[in-house]
Amino acid sequence: MTKAAWFPCYGLIVVLSAVILVGAVKLMTLGGTFWPMTASILSIIPCTNGCCFIGIVFGIWTLVVLGQPDVKAGFAARRRAAYSPDRY
Helix, strand or coil: CCHHHHHHHHHHHHHHHHHHHHHHHHHCCCCCHHHHHHHHHHHHHCCCCCCCCHHHHHHHHHHHHHCHHHHHHHHHHHHHHHHHCCCC
């Protein structure tokens, strides 16, 4: 296989890594659960990010953390604060 044939694969890895990065930022800012959940599932799948083994470990860890009641409560509190009428 020529080197040029690998460019689409590299492009896909870059896009998936960007999705994982967006999910990590959303998790840090409690910006919702869709992107962190998507990022953790993508990082568990081998060869969808830059470092396969570390991605598996952190993806499983993120899924465990997202399932904890206090983290769910933090997301809910952030969501309530974002939509409260006396926000200003």
